[in-house]
Amino acid sequence: MATLDQQPDTAEQGQDRFARRKRTTQYGKAAVGLLIVLVYLFPVFWMVSTSLKLRGDVFSIPPELFPSPVVFGSYIESVFQSPPVLRALLNSLVIATGTLFLTLVLGTPAAYALARLRLRFTVLISLVLLLAQMLPTINLALPLFVIFTDVGLVDTYAGLILANTALALPFAIIILRPFFLSVPGELMDAGRVDGCTPFAVFRRIVLPLIRPGLITVGALAFVTAWGEFVFGLTLATSEELQPISVALNRFIGQYGTRWADLMAVATIAALPVIVIFAGLQRFIVGGLTAGATKE
Template sequence: MNTFQRPVRTTLLTGVGLLATALMVFPLYWVVVTSLKNTTEIFHTPPTFVPVHIDWTSYLDNFVRNGDVWRYMGNSLQIALGTMLLSLLLAAPIAYGLARLPIKGRNIILFTLLVLQMFPSIMLAVPLFVMFSRIGLVNSIIGVILAITTRTLPFAALVLRPYFLSLPRDLEDAAFIDGCSHWGAFARIILPLSRPGLLTVAALTFLMGWSDFLFPLSLITDDTKRPLTLGIYKFISEYGVRWNDLMAVSVVAAIPILIVFLFAQRYITSGLIVGAVRE
């Protein structure tokens, strides 16, 4: 490739990259812009890509004058944190056992975890509702956390296992010589060295818990216990959609996710790379 072709190729690739980025970012931009428009401007033809008059009414109505959205966000935060902690608590020892211990039928277990991820949530919603209704977990935040964990646990175990496999066995052998058990080596050696993998799973399971819609829909009827994914549906009725309110709440709802990925981005990238290249 000559010296003339290289700048042309770089310019073309840069242009394609900028176009692809613009296409992906535009829906987010449109959500923010719509949240700052009044109802008349939202339905204006042709549409305005920049608000003519910035209107903060939707934010004031939903986050200052009315506290329902804050309650929904609090419920979503409980569900997301509970799902994240329970997934880590169960997935870490499962993944470690599958990575290090001589378990019979290990390949069958791994295949089962992989198949469980393929099941659509709707297949689990009705059986879980029947089961939880018998033990008093319907209309309960704990019940929703347990239901979502049935989806996040196989994923978390499969992500963590390759990461545990990437750690040298010599570290555990040295711990065994010093008198540690498998649990001791796991808690004192493996977990501290697995921080990128654990943070990867924590961030992704938090996102799954924050954004889940089906299990809260099937398990919660009390408005005071609804998460944000159900709460925003009050803006959608048979008479129309309150787009400015819906978009304003969506903008604020995205902030916790952005914060999580902003602080955990480096660990998420390294954790997924390790899990992808080592089996």
């Protein structure tokens, strides 16, 4: 056997062996990569695992990795039969959906104009938008609270949607502009020659072509507004209108050591974000980097 191995390979055999070894190391790397991902995302697993345990099992020493038995009691009691949690989930849904639509309605035409209509100050406006994203949210929350108190917008959905849109709009425009730039100018010229008004060119020709951009912006606007905390904390003073993020923070004190219940609420609060992220991953990953950086 040993002598057989030492025989020189034919070129074909050598290539085959090389390819096989390369494939093995590829799978080795993939296994290490998978391990890294699993270890890194352990907190997410731990949240779900805790939420499915019996209240007493949460305190077992050493902690059990997997819940046994698996129980949904915390979900039933602290989510589905809890009016404050359901109300907070509804509030977040209303705020996030409102923000999504308002952001698209305001951001899409603005990004189009900045990309295509050769306005003055395009560079300046783009820099201001980028800067807007880099400012602390608390800087807006404080004056908005005082202003909204004056005009009666504290404790209203409208106030929360407006504030969240102020956060989402700058990145929406930054993300959408390159999409508009990639629309071939000839197509728009053709529309104009056929007698379309600028609005018709925008509506009939451009919009359908930039759907991926709209999905990216819509998903990010929804996800950030869903998880938004500072405005919920400051601009919604009554529990009736507080989003799930603020409610979850309130429960930390209220629930004391009922960690299974707290993790059940946390899991439900994270669920829409995880679902959207899983479904629209490639849009979101691209959007996150494009929205935060200057090319």
